[in-house]
Amino acid sequence: xxxxxxxxxxxxxxxxxxxxxxxxxxxxxxxxxxxxxxxxxxxxxxxxxxxxxxxxxxxxxxxxxxxxxxxxxxxxxxxxxxxxxxxxxxxxxxxxxxxxxxxxxxxxxxxxxxxxxxxxxxxxxxxxxxxxxxxxxxxxxxxxxxxxxxxxxxxxxxxxxxxxxxxxxxxxxxxxxxxxxxxxxxxxxxxxxxxxxxxxxxxxxxxxxxxxxxxxxxxxxxxxxxxxxxxx
Amino acid sequence: xxxxxxxxxxxxxxxxxxxxxxxxxxxxxxxxxxxxxxxxxxxxxxxxxxxxxxxxxxxxxxxxxxxxxxxxxxxxxxxxxxxxxxxxxxxxxxxxxxxxxxxxxxxxxxxxxxxxxxxxxxxxxxxxxxxxxxxxxxxxxxxxxxxxxxxxxxxxxxxxxxxxxxxxxxxxxxxxxxxxxxxxxxxxxxxxxxxxxxxxxxxxxxxxxxxxxxxxxxxxxxxxxxxxxxxxxxxxxxxxxxxxxxxxxxxxxxxxxxxxxxxxxxxxxxxxxxxxxxxxxxxxxxxxxxxxxxxxxxxxxxxxxxxxxxxxxxxxxxxxxxxxxxxxxxxxxxxxxxxxxxxxxxxxxxxxxxxxxxxxxxxxxxxxxxxxxxxxxxxxxxxxxxxxxxxxxxxxxxxxxxxxxxxxxxxxxxxxxxxxx
Numbered sequence: 001x002x003x004x005x006x007x008x009x010x011x012x013x014x015x016x017x018x019x020x021x022x023x024x025x026x027x028x029x030x031x032x033x034x035x036x037x038x039x040x041x042x043x044x045x046x047x048x049x050x051x052x053x054x055x056x057x058x059x060x061x062x063x064x065x066x067x068x069x070x071x072x073x074x075x076x077x078x079x080x081x082x083x084x085x086x087x088x089x090x091x092x093x094x095x096x097x098x099x100x101x102x103x104x105x106x107x108x109x110x111x112x113x114x115x116x117x118x119x120x121x122x123x124x125x126x127x128x129x130x131x132x133x134x135x136x137x138x139x140x141x142x143x144x145x146x147x148x149x150x151x152x153x154x155x156x157x158x159x160x161x162x163x164x165x166x167x168x169x170x171x172x173x174x175x176x177x178x179x180x181x182x183x184x185x186x187x188x189x190x191x192x193x194x195x196x197x198x199x200x201x202x203x204x205x206x207x208x209x210x211x212x213x214x215x216x217x218x219x220x221x222x223x224x225x226x227x228x229x230x231x232x
Numbered sequence: 233x234x235x236x237x238x239x240x241x242x243x244x245x246x247x248x249x250x251x252x253x254x255x256x257x258x259x260x261x262x263x264x265x266x267x268x269x270x271x272x273x274x275x276x277x278x279x280x281x282x283x284x285x286x287x288x289x290x291x292x293x294x295x296x297x298x299x300x301x302x303x304x305x306x307x308x309x310x311x312x313x314x315x316x317x318x319x320x321x322x323x324x325x326x327x328x329x330x331x332x333x334x335x336x337x338x339x340x341x342x343x344x345x346x347x348x349x350x351x352x353x354x355x356x357x358x359x360x361x362x363x364x365x366x367x368x369x370x371x372x373x374x375x376x377x378x379x380x381x382x383x384x385x386x387x388x389x390x391x392x393x394x395x396x397x398x399x400x401x402x403x404x405x406x407x408x409x410x411x412x413x414x415x416x417x418x419x420x421x422x423x424x425x426x427x428x429x430x431x432x433x434x435x436x437x438x439x440x441x442x443x444x445x446x447x448x449x450x451x452x453x454x455x456x457x458x459x460x461x462x463x464x465x466x467x468x469x470x471x472x473x474x475x476x477x478x479x480x481x482x483x484x485x486x487x488x489x490x491x492x493x494x495x496x497x498x499x500x501x502x503x504x505x506x507x508x509x510x511x512x513x514x515x516x517x518x519x520x521x522x523x524x525x526x527x528x529x530x531x532x533x534x535x536x537x538x539x540x541x542x543x544x545x546x547x548x549x550x551x552x553x554x555x556x557x558x559x560x561x562x563x564x565x566x567x568x569x570x571x572x573x574x575x576x577x578x579x580x581x582x583x584x585x586x587x588x589x590x591x592x593x594x595x596x597x598x599x600x601x602x603x604x605x606x607x608x609x610x611x612x613x614x615x616x617x618x619x620x621x622x623x624x625x626x627x628x629x630x631x632x633x634x635x636x637x638x639x640x641x642x643x644x645x646x647x648x649x650x651x652x653x
Contacts, residue, residue, distance in 0.1 A: 105649035106269045107316055111350045113411070120350045122319050124267065141411050145350050146322075149486065151411075218415065222486050222525055231375045232365055 041206040043172040046165050046184055048213050053169025057186045058091055060159035064179040064199065068160040075131070077101065078142070078152060080108050080123060085142060085152030089187060094158045097131040109145040116140050116156055139185065148230065151221065153187050177202050182209070190215035268315040271650035273376065275307030281638040283617075284630070287394075287438045288445060289333050290455030290463070292624040294593070294617045295638040296384065296443040306331050307383075307642055308445075310376050311338075314650060322346050324364075326376060330445045333455065335463070339448030341377065342397075354412045358404040363449050363467075366398050367421055367479055368493055370523040370533050371560065375650065377446060381531070381571040382599040383613040383640055386558040387440035388519070388537045388577075394447050395434050395466055396495075400425025400474065410485060419481040421493070429470040429499045432513030432541030436552040437461045439591030439621050440577035460627045470512040471503035492520040501544040511543040517554075529564040551582035552589055569601040577619075588626065593619025606652035611642035 046057040062068075073095035079086045080102045092098065102108055102123035111120045116138025121129055134140065134156045144150035155162075161180075163171045180200045185193050191213050200207065277297075285291025285298045297305060309329040316322050326342040344362025365372070369389040371379040377393065379385050385393065402423035409416045434441075434453060437460045447453060447466055454463045479493030496516045503512035517539020525531045538555040555578050562571035575595040581587055599613040616637045625632040646652070 105652075107267070109316075109319065109350070113351050113353055120319070122316070124316065143351070143408075143411055145348055219485060219487060219527060222527060230373050232367065232369065232373055232377060 038204065039174040039176050040202045040204065041172060041174050042200070042202060043170055043206070043208045044165070044182060044184075045168070045170045045208075045210045046186075046213065047169055047210060048216055050216070051212070053165070053167075054186060054213065054217065055165055055167045055169055056089065057165045057169070057171075057184055057189075058089070058155050059163055059165065059171045060091075060155075060157045060183045060185075061161035061173070061175065061200075062159045062181045062183070064181055066178070068178075071095070071158055071160060073097070075099070078154070080104050080110075080144075080150075083108075083144075083147050083150060085150055088152040089155070089164075090153075091155040091157060091162050091164065092134060093162075094137050094156055095133070095135060096156070097133045098154065099131040100129060107146065108150070110142055110150075111145055112140045112142055114138065114140045117154075120145075149221075155185065159183075175202055177204070182211075184211055184213075186213075186217060188218040188220065189213065190218060267649075268313050269648075269650040270314075271310070271312045271375065271646060271648040273308065273310040273312075273644060273646045273651070275309070275642060275644040277305045277307040277643075278641040279303065279305050279638065281636070283636040283638060284624075284628070284634075286443055286445075287434055287441060288443070288447075288453055290458030292438060292621060292628050292630065292634075293636065294439075294441040294595075294619055294621075294634070295615065295636050296445055297638055297640070307644070308376075312375060312648075312650065317345075320347055320349050322348060324362075328376075328446070328448065330448075334448065335452045336448065336450055339451050341446045341448055343449065351406075351408055351411070354408050356406045356408055358406070360398075360402045360404075361400075363397050363399045364402070365392065366396060366402075366423065366477055366493065366495065367404075367481065367491060368392050368396075368495075368519050368521075368537075370489060370491060370521045370535055378444070380601070381533075381560060381562045381569065382573060382597055383611050383642055384442045384444050384597060384615055384638075386535065386560070386573060386597075387442060387556045387575045387595065388535050388558060390441055390443050391435065391537075391556070393445075394441070394443065394453065395431045396428065397447070397449065397467055398423050398425045398477075399427040399449075399467060410483070415484060417481075417483040419483075421479045421481070422477070424474045424476050426469045426474050427467045428475055428497045429503070429512040430464060430466045430468055430510060431497055431499075432515035432552070433461060433464065433466065433511070435554050435579055436513070436541055436543075436589045438623055439579045439589070439619070440554075440556055440593070442575075442595060442597070442615055442617060460623060464510060468505075468510070470505055470510065471500040473498050473500055475499070487525055489523045490521070492518070494518050495539070501542045501549060504543075504545070511545065513541050513543055515539065515541040531560075531562040531564070533560040533562075534558070549582075550585055552579055553582065554579045567603045569599075569603070571597075571599045571601075573597040587622050589623055591619060591621040591623075593617060593621075595619075607646045609642065609644040609646075611640070611644070613640045613642070614638075 046054040071093035077099045108123040116136045117140045137158045140154040142152040165171045182198045184196045279297040281297045283295040284293035286293045311327045313325045342364045344364045347359040404421045406419040452463045456463045475497035477495040482490045499512040499514045501514040519537040521535035523533045536557040540553045542551045558575040560573040579591040595617040597615045602610045620633045624630045
């Protein structure tokens with residue numbers, strides 16, 4: 001009987017530790033005034049037709065049937081470094097502002113003619129420009145009127161939850177019970193994004209979903225060239 | 233369309249014009265708040281060659297450097313300036329020093345104003361006015377109209393650099409499909425220009441060659457007193473008729489570029505200027521090319537050009553049909569680039585007009601480029617040309633058939649913000 005006594009002792013200790021942690025969590029929540037809403041872990045993995053993971057895909061999660069928590073605008077930065085946008089993809093909530101500094105020693109003239117935000121901004125060396133505000137949801141494609149090879153995307157979203165898949169093609173978050181619409185987007189995606197929308201009902205159990213693209217991604221842009229190419 | 237003869241610039245005004253243009257751009261900084269993007273390139277070569285003197289130096293050689301120019305040589309000193317003039321306009325100046333046989337010690341290869349409005353709903357317009365290159369070459373894609381694959385451009389693009397310059401207005405309309413979720417961009421180009429009536433002279437007298445030196449706007453080809461054509465200025469207006477070209481470019485993402493262009497300088501082949509005797513050459517050609525690049529660093533380029541150049545010295549129209557093509561394969565791995573190119577080129581005569589000026593040949597070029605930083609570039613290039621040219625025998629007394637080769641080592645340093653952002 002001695003061998004079985006040890007596991008019992010261990011499980012009692014484990015139960016005690018879990019109970020203590022739960023108690024701490026409840027005390028902490030009551031102290032900071034956060035309502036204890038049951039949440040579930042939602043994990044979305046995006047794969048290509050060959051089942052290989054797709055890193056960098058943008059996942060947005062909209063609450064269905066109720067308002068959900070309001071989106072909080074942020075202040076973000078897209079720099080110009082070595083004739084390239086840095087970062088080349090940014091997901092921001094509606095109402096956010098983005099600064100466009102120019103760390104290069106050459107001038108840039110950035111623009112977007114995307115319906116979600118049309119703007120033009122000359123970025124001359126040594127001059128600061130006010131941030132640009134993005135008030136409408138949608139994908140904003142950024143280009144430079146001087147350097148055609150420069151390309152970047154801003155995904156302006158009114159979704160309550162959003163993020164990008166990691167190197168394993170997975171994005172994980174915790175969301176409360178309820179109904180949601182999950183959307184996937186990637187700048188090199190050939191699939192129609194609306195066909196990839198899925199409805200998700202979150203209950204008590206964790207969710208692990210795999211979304212498979214029907215078409216392969218377009219080839220990635222070629223790496224940056226050492227100096228000013230395609231001047232002709 | 234007629235071109236006013238009053239627009240011709242006297243040669244003595246070249247140096248002051250260049251200085252004034254650069255000063256204008258520098259001053260525009262204060263007006264626009266935009267600092268000029270400038271660049272100075274210093275390019276030295278160590279050369280060994282068995283070639284005769286090039287056409288620029290008044291000889292029948294198909295290579296830039298001759299047997300007499302072994303050792304250390306100046307490759308190029310280049311001064312370039314890009315100045316924004318407000319948001320929509322910009323000025324571009326490219327001046328070069330090639331070597332001491334040039335008429336002007338420093339001269340312009342390009343000088344133009346560009347109107348570049350921001351794209352609207354996926355469409356973009358660009359207008360250039362001044363002197364610049366037509367969109368023909370798929371090799372010469374880096375600043376200063378240089379090629380990142382070799383030192384010496386192909387036969388086709390050597391000829392473009394030697395005899396063609398658009399001195400006029402070019403309009404380009406692009407549909408930017410890749411910015412609106414599509415796989416392709418499509419561009420249409422059209423230009424009207426003047427000062428290109430002697431284009432074709434070099435092909436008819438010497439044929440195709442391999443030379444990275446570009447004819448400057450106020451410079452010359454050939455040397456005084458040299459046959460078959462003494463020193464001549466190529467960018468001149470003789471008949472007062474404007475030329476035109478139209479082209480199309482299709483791009484698949486940033487991987488593949490297709491270009492096609494029809495060029496017609498619309499010269500009147502009956503026209504000639506007596507002092508010095510210089511004909512108005514009617515030159516027409518079609519060119520097409522493709523460039524494909526892979527993410528693993530491979531690049532393939534094929535270009536083709538076919539046309540004819542005519543003069544009518546008395547009553548008979550004399551014609552020199554010409555054709556050239558090349559295939560280039562290049563592999564880039566980090567700072568290292570290896571390239572190999574095969575060229576074929578021919579200049580014929582119209583039936584029944586003998587063989588004066590005919591040329592047939594092919595060439596192999598191999599190059600290794602090492603670019604440790606954006607400012608430094610070291611190149612080793614071997615070029616081997618086998619050609620039969622009647623002018624070599626008729627005017628110089630050499631064998632028409634020649635095997636020429638040239639080995640160059642290049643040491644290049646670039647200064648300025650435009651060289652390394």
